[in-house]
Amino acid sequence: MKKLVTLTVNGITHELAVEPRRTLLEVIREDLGLTGSKKGCGIGDCGACTMLVDGVATFSCLMLAIQADGCNVETVESLAENGKLNKLQRSFVDLGAIQCGYCTPGMLMTATELLRRNPHPSEKEIRRSLSGNLCRCTGYQKIVDAIKAVAGE
């Protein structure tokens, strides 16, 4: 039986009827058409699906949509404002922190949470916060560099 949930996603509030077993990731990708967040594993191992739920970096593949009822959700689509990349996105672009890009949305959301909490993290802190987000392409070096560049400002 479907349940009614209220989700505020990237500033827009949606009332949705969802099957209780569906994950937040599925509902956001399939029902809201926001496909920026990726599924790399579906079981909490890779971080590609990371979103901010009430400001906290969350594996959205592990959270049921009904658990997010009433929550404020931020996805990668929220980062650019009026078509302009934010500083973190710009830094990822300029420093080459992107290859295949599949981990990128999750990386950006994890880093967003970190920088809000701690605007000037050390390299160690950056690496620790990214440790739940796998990237198979970059060796993490340029991702760490890109976050460091923003944190050093």
Place this chain on the structure above:
Amino acid sequence: MSKNNSYRILNTRLPRVDAIDKVTGKAIYTDDMSFPGMLHGAILHSPLAHAKILNIDTSRAERLPGVKAVVTYKEAGTRPYGVSPARYDETIFCHDKVRYTGDEIAAVAAVDKDTALEAVNLIKVDFEELPILLDGLHAMDEGQPQLHERYKNNICAKVNWHFGDIEQGRKDSHIIRTDHITSKMQDAAFLEPQSVVAEVDSHGNLTMWSSTQAPHYVQRTLAMALNMPLHKVRVIKPAVGGGFGPKASCSTVELATCLLALKTGKPVKTTFDREQVFLHSRARHQFFHTMTTGVKKDGTLSFLEHHCIMDGGAYSSFGIAAVYYAGSLLGGPYRLKNMKYDGYRVVTNKPACGAQRGHGAVIARATFEVQLDRIAEELGMDPIELRLKNVMEAGETTCNELYVSSFGMKEALEAVRDSAAWKKKRTLAGKTRGTGKGIGAACGFFVSGAGYPIYRSKTYHCTVVTKVDEVGGGVTVTSGAADIGQGSDTVLAMITAEELGLNLDDVKVVSGDSSLSVDLGAYSSRTTLMTGHACKDAARDIKRQILEVIGGKLNIPPEKLDLKDGKVVGINNDIDFSALREEYLQEHKGFTDLPDGPELTFREASRIAFLEIGSVVGTGSYRPPKLGGSFKGATVGTSPAFGCSAQVAEVSVDLETGEVTVDNITGAHDCGFAINRTQVEGQMQGSMMMGMGEALMEQIIYNDKGRIMNANLAEYKIPTSLDVPHLDAIIVESNEPHGPYGAKEVGEGAIMPVIPSILNAIYDATGVRIDELPVTPERIIEALKKKRENK
């Protein structure tokens, strides 16, 4: 090193052309796509590793509401396909028997994913279990279960080569050593699981979007296995979340999804879950290498005798090339006159292995580079000195007839030696061997694009068609090349922009579509060199046409003109081009953003060229010249150019727990010329991380029934941001004469030295050699224990 040349675009660090789409979530990957009325596919995998199929009953699945089609071999037929035409040993679905846990038996299309999965569970298959074979090392022994009738003793390919004279080499040797290394099957662990959408239009044209590395080969395989004319099959590659090899071969999920679309007349999407990625595999083989190497007193290599068994799982896939590569790529980067190679690729009841970054050559390289270190130790020589003594130079040919036209091997080795302060640290470490801190070095050698296509043909390996926007101003590059994250679209855009004097934003790249051009795809590190050539030629073709028109109009020989910074250069003050400008302005009444400077712009020139000659289209095609020797299998390993690399790794090992921390990696790679410096470094750093995982943590674990016990990214460990140290990437540019602008590969070659440099560093830190990969803490503790007991 930084840029020092006159290029405006090339050799810079311009951001990738798809970067903005990827940081905003706009980039579309296959699983992001959906169509009205789209069905969802699911696949039934074998629960057994080896069994006869007695009966398949799909009736309950077909009756389930919401199910639109159920297909098995009865619908799919049993036309064999595979990668190498000489080894077509797969069918879309199993019909006589299953050969590994995960082998595909049937597929379902239903209105949603859950229904499709439920239907799959309702398919009843009766099996008769067969004895299973999991031990690759003994797969050739008498009395073992046989997987395929055609592969006697389970050997699906063997290579026996002898170059030079190893007996003479033996006589010339002062030291002769024999060493072994065994590895485990590994997974490529790209972040995006395979996904496919297929659709058939009202004229019977099949279009498939897929996370593939090789649209052209996949198009051919679909047409062949589905029995359709090639021109009715189109393969499109959307954004792809990494491939590293396994996505280069056509897979059952692609074939099955197309079949379901053909059967239902509806678009169908099938996406693998992570476990299926592991089951499908087509990744790194398991290798059992034994090498005997001889050197003279002064360290000159005199021979290599190499024996290798590769466990390739149930089917051939890319494994035929792998067994050749494992032997041929030891021909370089050192001068080696005498080499013997006996390679056997065997089949077992495990998921099929195929290509993975570095293809068959990675563990062979590791074995050899570790052996060189042991030889250096016996000789009392510095291991980097030993290598420097033997490295080839540009202009030399290996004993297996690979011609090396550019070769920055020495520069790369010296660069890592100096940058990592090798000499200082090494003397220290030499005294402190076994105290937990170590440093190690190694080299590598790799093709820059396979010299021959997989199917026997004179085909061009790639074509590029670039068209000037008829309204003037921009160009569109069309190509079948597959950007799977490595950045080939950016390379094509940069080459085109450089040639035409445009900004990157005025060059659009449309690629990865089999209907646009022939391109063999993203494998064997071929795209920059091969598609790069075609792209450069296409751009020059356009430039010639535009300048001929403009030159003709202004009475200037076209060779006196050029395109730079968005303008036509070579028109000096006394040349009156006002008629051309007038013509352009006439057409654009009401536009406010119009050229008014003292030079004719590209916008004007390209529009005028169109007004004069119609569509301005440039084409470029590339295929390598005839390469290699005439012995059997001489084609594998050939390439128009070879990349080479060197690396120094520094590690700390906890001698109590066996835990290895990689403290530093310094790598240098000769890519000929870096089209995009950031991307070259990115490929190197990605290789370092992947090699590090393979050296220390990655292994597929099977139970005794052949079932994978760690088919997820928690238990199949790949390095995280905490495991990987600072990765220092040094670019070496040797200016390859056969590459566009001097460029050659970086995508795979950079992984070659990674594993052995780490293994050599671990030896330095612990005083023990581990000959089984990955080097886990357990294996280190075990080896240390043994060493203590032997004392």
